[in-house]
Amino acid sequence: MTDSRTTHDTVGQPSAELAELKGRVEHFIHTRVIPREPVLDAGGPAAASALRELQALARAERLWALPLPAELGGGGLPFSAYAQLAEAEGASDHGPAALGSAPLLDVTMLARHAGSRVRETYLEPLVAGRIRTCYAMTEADAPGTDPFLTRTRADRETDGSRRITGRKWFTSGAATADLVTVLARTGAAPGDREGLSLVLVPTGSPGFRIVRELPVLGAAGQYEIELDGVVVPGDHLIGEEGGALAVAGERLALGRTLRSLRWLGQAQRAFDLMCERAATRSGSRGPLADHQLVQQHVFDALLALRSTRPLVHEAVALIAAGQDARTEVGLAKVAAARLLQQVTDSAIQVHGAAGLGPDTPLPALFRGGRTARILDGPDELHITSVARRTLRAYGPRPVTPG
The missing domain is CATH 1.20.140.10 (Butyryl-CoA Dehydrogenase, subunit A, domain 3)
Structure with missing residues (x-):
């Protein structure tokens, strides 16, 4: 049960309609997702199967990918409206994945900053839940709060591709991800404010590997990864070169x-x-x-x-x-x-x-x-x-x- 706070009017979404949708999300989380948490928390094949079942139910109940673009198969809710649902959805750590909103950050980033081939290749299957993404920023000696210390490099090859070498850690969901966005140096040296770029890397690429899992206070889901000369096409740069920050x-x-x-x-x-x-x-x-x-x-x-x-x-x-x-x-x-x-x-x-x-x-x-x-x-x-x-x-x- 939740408190009786009032749902606020939201641009483009009448408050009564939004309140009804929020109630449906709450019901789904409390009756569908929370009872499956022990299985989902344990990980492994059983958790993957349970998540697929929940995602199918979310689609059937018209709750799938509510904040993602409608033209890509999402619900098309503007962020101001989705924010009224995100609290209910987030009551369980597994809520966003079960309801298909988990890739919102990556979909937003790629839609705004990726090139046409990357958008055409990855956005629709990402919204559909057929592929997963993760984000690799921090390194053991380069915390995310000080990205200027980043040592991972993405050097340009003669054909325009990028060869990536380095290690990242505390990368959420890396073991099951199909794509990882990597913060890397394309210029300058560690400590410099310039020369940092974002590169999208398919995790099936030769040279990509999971080094180890990093349990957080006993909980699974975080990983250390290594990129040992991983080569990706030049158009997998996200945003402008040197524009990562x-x-x-x-x-x-x-x-x-x-x-x-x-x-x-x-x-x-x-x-x-x-x-x-x-x-x-x-x-x-x-x-x-x-x-x-x-x-x-x-x-x-x-x-x-x-x-x-x-x-x-x-x-x-x-x-x-x-x-x-x-x-x-x-x-x-x-x-x-x-x-x-x-x-x-x-x-x-x-x-x-x-x-x-x-x-x-x-x-x-x-x-x-x-x-x-x-x-x-x-x-x-x-x-x-x-x-x-x-x-x-x-x-x-x-x-x-x-």
Whole structure:
């Protein structure tokens, strides 16, 4: 169950229609996806089969790829409208994949910045769910927060193709991906601000390999990869040569906002579990709901939810309008990550020992909350960036002569 917040009007989508669609998404996540989480979390052939079944159901229920372009087989919802659904969809980590919206970042990036052959070859099967993509930015000695240290290279061959050499790690979903977008140097040297480009690499290419899996607090899905002289056509460059940071910045702003929306959904799920536990569990001293310290957990969690949600949707509105949203995205990302960790921690506390075991999703939600404070840039990066940007407005004003 979710709280009774009002669905806002959205450009091009009447609020009543959007509320109905959101209800259908919520129902699908809670009745179809969440019951299959143990199988999906375990990975392997059984998880792949379960995901295919869920995707078929999503198509049958007309919930497939709602934010992806209609001309490519998606639902065609504008981002401002999809943002009203993303929280419900993200209540489960598997929701976006089950409903076909997971490739939104890659579809958006390729549609805007890829050449015609790449768009014609990959976009339609990507929207249809026949192929998967991943994104490789960070290296062991070159964190994503400092891309100028990138050592992976994509050198031009005499025929115009690119030969890629290097290693990346914490590449989500690399083991099952058909394509990986790689941040690599096409010029300059590590430490220089110039010479960084994005290259689309088919994972079946000779020289591509999975080095190892990198469990995150015990959870699977992250990988270290190696590109040992992988050759791709020259037209697999995404955007202009040397223009990676502009494309990556656009992708990160959208990606951080999407994650924040999904973390809201997961925090709401933890909040609901906490309240249900408090309302139904009694001990020798009476119902948990009557305990003031439990009430404190509920109040603080509700305050955090109600305070964070407007921050996230402020970022959504600016991105949808094509405006500078760097400050709002930074605020939303930090607030949503903290929210998920705080609310899940309170829910575990109210559940007691049961909140630590395998019978609730709380351990996985808590792990997600802790991870969220590092994903897409650690809290410290966003705090510093937002503070510096804010303080510039209070600096000395230039003196006008005369």
